[in-house]
Amino acid sequence: MDERMTLALKQNSLKAMQKIPKSDLHSHGARGGHISYIAEWANVEIEQPPEKFLPKENKSALYSMQEWFKKTIRPHCVGFEGHLKRWEAAFAQAANDTISLMSISFRTAEIFKYFFKITDFIKTIQEYNRIFAPNTLLLPELTYAREDCDIDTELSLLKEIVTHNFFKSVDICGDEHAQPVKCFKKMFSFAKSSGLILKAHVGEFGTADDVMEAVEELELDEVHHGNAASNNPQIMQWLAANQIQLNLCPTSNVMLGLVENYSVHPIKLFYEYGIPVTINTDDLLIFNQTVSQEYLNLYNAKTLNAEELNIIRETGLSAIERYK
Numbered sequence: 591m592d593e594r595m596t597l598a599l600k601q602n603s604l605k606a607m608q609k610i611p612k613s614d615l616h617s618h619g620a621r622g623g624h625i626s627y628i629a630e631w632a633n634v635e636i637e638q639p640p641e642k643f644l645p646k647e648n649k650s651a652l653y654s655m656q657e658w659f660k661k662t663i664r665p666h667c668v669g670f671e672g673h674l675k676r677w678e679a680a681f682a683q684a685a686n687d688t689i690s691l692m693s694i695s696f697r698t699a700e701i702f703k704y705f706f707k708i709t710d711f712i713k714t715i716q717e718y719n720r721i722f723a724p725n726t727l728l729l730p731e732l733t734y735a736r737e738d739c740d741i742d743t744e745l746s747l748l749k750e751i752v753t754h755n756f757f758k759s760v761d762i763c764g765d766e767h768a769q770p771v772k773c774f775k776k777m778f779s780f781a782k783s784s785g786l787i788l789k790a791h792v793g794e795f796g797t798a799d800d801v802m803e804a805v806e807e808l809e810l811d812e813v814h815h816g817n818a819a820s821n822n823p824q825i826m827q828w829l830a831a832n833q834i835q836l837n838l839c840p841t842s843n844v845m846l847g848l849v850e851n852y853s854v855h856p857i858k859l860f861y862e863y864g865i866p867v868t869i870n871t872d873d874l875l876i877f878n879q880t881v882s883q884e885y886l887n888l889y890n891a892k893t894l895n896a897e898e899l900n901i902i903r904e905t906g907l908s909a910i911e912r913y914k
């Protein structure tokens with residue numbers, strides 16, 4: 591048991607919690623920085639996000655979230671310079687919160703919007719890692735949004751991308767109902783044969799069966815979210831037996847209305863079933879809670895105790911083993 595962790599949690603000390611090595615394994619790169627970092631750079635005041643993003647006029651909470659982001663954050667980081675600043679912010683945040691292992695995701699659309707050559711993009715990211723977060727081990731992830739992923743185009747791009755040995759994992763994100771997971775099968779088979787770790791956003795707005803189907807169909811190593819699995823004991827047992835790691839994002843879930851509050855978050859249930867779970871930020875630039883704050887929030891809500899939270903922290907850090 592890490593005494594520093596117990597003390598930091600008991601004293602509700604964000605400062606102490608920040609100094610303890612942690613991982614962030616579910617973070618969308620260009621949304622991984624802190625609001626205050628962007629506000630300071632742009633020299634503007636940025637309003638805090640609402641407590642929850644509510645669905646309105648037949649539109650989902652996710653839609654409200656995107657609207658808030660477009661209106662509140664994007665105008666302050668426009669164009670290439672603004673996009674670079676958002677990536678930089680993610681690394682600065684990692685250093686600030688002692689994130690020693692970080693998996694952030696990138697989309698090919700954003701990479702090739704700003705760079706002609708993948709090698710220039712890789713150089714830029716490696717440079718940011720070296721300058722802003724030299725003690726953070728980066729596990730870059732390629733993520734594909736279900737709603738606008740043309741599989742054949744992306745697969746041929748992926749074949750070129752893997753030759754550079756930069757990305758460590760692939761993921762699918764976006765609207766869970768936009769495209770069935772089986773459409774991604776050949777891409778994920780190729781990714782697996784290239785040594786990449788396989789992940790997908792699933793069971794956030796979908797069902798427990800969706801989680802199992804995606805893991806089986808795509809041979810996933812990890813799931814981003816997977817909350818819906820908490821509705822099905824058999825599927826939880828199956829995830830535990832297969833040691834499928836769930837990269838959970840409590841504040842994202844609370845703010846999008848998936849769970850009422852931290853105290854009822856299924857992380858506790860997953861932990862009790864023996865499923866490896868990790869605590870992550872998702873989109874810090876929107877949900878505005880750092881990894882350290884996520885730990886404190888779960889402790890203060892009595893969702894998990896200090897020992898359990900420390901074991902979860904260690905699970906996150908030990909994820910590196912999978913990449914060796």
Ligand SMILES: [Zn+2]
Pocket residue numbers: 616618763791814872
């Ligand atoms: Zn996510």
